[in-house]
Amino acid sequence: MLTANSQFVSKAEQFRFSSNPDGTISLKAEANGRYVAADADSFATLRASRTTIGPAEKFHRVSVADAGRSFKAKVNNRYVVAESGGRASLIANRTVVGLWESFILG
Incomplete structure (x- = not known):
């Protein structure tokens, strides 16, 4: 499960972006080489679990x-959020963008 809980960027917090032919992007975790998935059956909790x-x-x-x-x-079709100031797991469950739905992409 992805959790925004670190103040430093280590390998566990690094992802590679890949552009897909349909205009979407995908995220591949540096830590385990797997793609991040928003599973609909678990309320869209994000996990770096797919090959x-x-x-x-x-x-x-x-x-x-x-x-x-x-x-x-x-x-x-929901926005990803880092609830509880980043202490909770990332989840795609928001219909609008606010502070907790904004991320820094490096």
């Missing part, structure tokens, strides 16, 4: 006017 890219491993990069960056899960 191939399917619908649950595709995200839309969303342009936001507040200088942050957000992700929208293709599987449920």
Whole structure:
């Protein structure tokens, strides 16, 4: 499960972006070499658990006017959020973008 709980970027917090032919992006975890999936059967909790890219491993990069960056899960069309100040697991369950739905992409 992905949790935004670190103040430093180590291998466990690094992901590679890949552009998909349909205009979506996918995230591959450096730590285990697996793709991040938003599983619809677990309320869209994000996990770096898949070896191939399917619908649950595709995200839309969303342009936001507040200088942050957000992700929208293709599987449920909801925004990814880091609740509890990043202490909870990342989950794609929001319909609008706010502070906790914004990420820094490096």
